[in-house]
Amino acid sequence: MQVLSVASEVYPLVKTGGLADVAGALPLALGRHGVSVRTLMPGYPAVMQAVRDAVPVLRIEDLLGAKANILLAKHQGLDLLILDCPAFFDRPGGPYVDAGGQDHADNWRRFAALSKAGATIAQQGIDGWRPDLVHVHDWQAAMLPAYMRYAAEPEIPSLITIHNIAFQGQFGADIFPHLQLPPHAFAMDGVEYYGGVGFLKAGLQTSWAISTVSPSYAEEILEPEFGMGLEGLLNHRASSLTGIVNGIDTEVWNPETDSNLSAYYGSATLEAREANKRALAERFGLAEDDGPLFCVISRLTWQKGMDLLAETVDDLVALGGRLAVLGSGDRGLESAFLAAAEKHPGRVGIVTGYDEPLSHLMQGGADAIVIPSRFEPCGLTQLYGLRYGCVPVVARTGGLNDTVIDASPAALAAKAATGVSFGPATPDNLRRALRRTVRLYQDPKLWTAIQKQGMKSDVSWEMSAGLYAALYSQLLVKKGA
């Protein structure tokens, strides 16, 4: 089976969050299930740098007003199709924001272009290669199924995966005439949404199937509290909606071989984590002691419940804990953690910004990772935590609920516990969870058992890639029917 995957970020080429991890790792895992994937992504400067030997295979004269080439490249096991379109992608800043951190004003055009190029490849093939099915990720690729629906050629089966419904790609009606879609596409069963153009809405409306990144989140988004306005449409399409939990790349994330660590270790050599813990404490300016070291690796946002953590820092310190925060995002939250670090010298440290190697060291050295999310489609940092013996302390929501087994008396007795969970996400519940975690930590035998049980969890892509392959097969059957 041949699949075209389309995403706006793909690890290791460009990453701002978990979408990149998934878009980079899933194709490799699918390969082991007999699915061959080519991934279409934008040719940002970092991507063009990394794939210098890429070969042009298709020229597009007018892609929403710009000239573009599709390049074929291989990178670290990934088969890539790069949308080389300098007018849209050759510019400073990140994939979505300019150097000053503001959204690019033409993001609608940039990602409609990605979707339109994808639809062309899906329906016409490229360089003798024809996909059987197309799998698009998040709002940036969500217009692809709509472009297929309104094109002259027959459409091929499509799956859209929601990684985060909070980002919907909602724009004014004034962009519609520039999208190169027929007028009747501006309708309730097309791309129109609340009088404007909704990219994610269009994808949810026109794709053959919808998935999200955990079974719990697939249920949650049917409710107004989590559906963020799209719950009506999702309920309407509920029979086409499924949840498949994310895996992780267990080669990139392997404490036995991870070169970002000061010391390698496995579940039989957990004592070697001490060297990583010392390196981590030093990096964050934390005092040495034998209390638990908590970490956070996160976008600093409301979604991630970072305000709840900022509110409970004093309690965490009073419990004898230390806290290392790696993150960036909301300026107010950055300031709150900077203030906490000033108030608790040697107990709280923050590194602002994005630092992939440091995130590995933190998983390899901290005792626990705190994830107090208000909603979490899947979450990856708890999976990295499980793999690294960094015990996840998580809010009971979405994928966090599906991947962490709370250290309840029953789970401890059954030797099944892998972390601590609490809910709903409130400061009081987080406080209680931190207290419970410290108590568990103070019983070394129990703590080690939880770490080891977590390290035994299957967080690989193996099972979930199989579920995606099965879903693809179902869609191909539907096409034949």
Ligand SMILES: Nc1ncnc2c1ncn2[C@@H]1O[C@H](COP(=O)(O)OP(=O)(O)O[C@H]2O[C@H](CO)[C@@H](O)[C@H](O)[C@H]2O)[C@@H](O)[C@H]1O
């Ligand atoms: N400052 C920093 N420095 C270095 N690394 C950092 C970092 N901040 C975050 N990261 C890394 O970025 C990734 C974030 O993963 P999350 O699962 O939290 O995804 P995110 O919320 O971005 O995406 C959405 O998509 C993913 C994928 O489906 C879902 O798991 C998730 O629930 C959903 O919100 C992890 O690899 C983490 O280590």
